[in-house]
Amino acid sequence: MPAQNSSPSHSQGPRRSPTSHQAIVSAAVELAGELPYSRLSIEAIAARAGVGKQTIYRWWPSKAAVVLDAVLTWSQGDDGDLQLPDTGDLETDLRAVLHATVDELNDPHYDRPMRSLTVAIVEDAQLAAEYGERLERPLHQAKKARLHRAQLAGELDPEADLDVAVEMIFGPIMNRWMTRSGPLTHAYADAVLATALAGLRRRG
Template identity: 50%
Template sequence: MGPDASRRSDRARRAILSATRDLVAEVGYTRLTIEGIASAAGVGKQTIYRWWHSKAAVLFDAILEVNSQEEGRVALPDTGDLESDLRLVLRGTVATLIEPANDRLQRAVTAEIQTDTVVAEELVRRLLRPQLDACAERIKIGIRAGQVDGSVDAGLAVELLFGPIFHRWLLRTGELDQTFADGVLDMVLKGLRPR
């Protein structure tokens, strides 16, 4: 019996995604190339093109893998306690953003989306929108359960929750930690509670 081709393919895929994350953090998206990814991953370019149509597609799969997310599928906790569920999500967001390797990767992508609208739209479609929509849906469940005022715009509430976290991360205006995430949540929830 010969080597397992699926295992070999999975190893190659993981090596490509890891190399992509490392390279984009090191050289930025503009200087990232399929050739560079292939070389760093120890695979041929044709292996990458068999699975992805562009370097942006490889990059977003690398980001999705870091965030343990399948494209378009985000599961938020629903314990019945909205505050506990949102606290878990916000703390997880902070932990992901401040992890050094992920921080470099996210900063490289954030810099790129300032000038490349195609990459920005792809980021929103594949990563950001599914996360925001899942969080908004969890808030709507909180509305139906009477934990959130019925007049609340769930999409705006999500922006109020995550906006300060991303602002602090992006501009490095202060400590980004669980205490900050908890403070943001506590303040936003005051405005969301039933009147």
């Protein structure tokens, strides 16, 4: 008797093709840079990636999820970026970060895929949560950490809520970017930053 059915299953899990995965993600970023989100199709991603549609549906639940992974993979360079500059002067450091952010948001190569992802996030709460955990939260923590150091250094009111503080600085800028309610300039960023810090600084 072969006595072999002790192992209940072959249990080796799915074997995802890394080349296909990469091709899909790359194609998605490319296309997200060429088309608005609503005209970005899974069919086009599959065709561009040289992949069967089913390979996308097998691994991602929706177009939005593909775009999330695509943008995350694409901006992976940010992963090491989890440390904000710290020259000792908070406003200087934040100004540098904000200027870089504004420059990115004004660069179509960044703006277009990011805007696609944002459309998906505004529409889909599930995806927003996923995005929050995987990209937004680490960035938020890095910003908060910088503010925390400033707080310890006496640059900020010791009672300030730093989560709110981060949003005071970045929220108006992201909102202006999303809704295009005005030009997104360094000067605007500086004004936002100055006002926010004025409100956050140690009070006599």
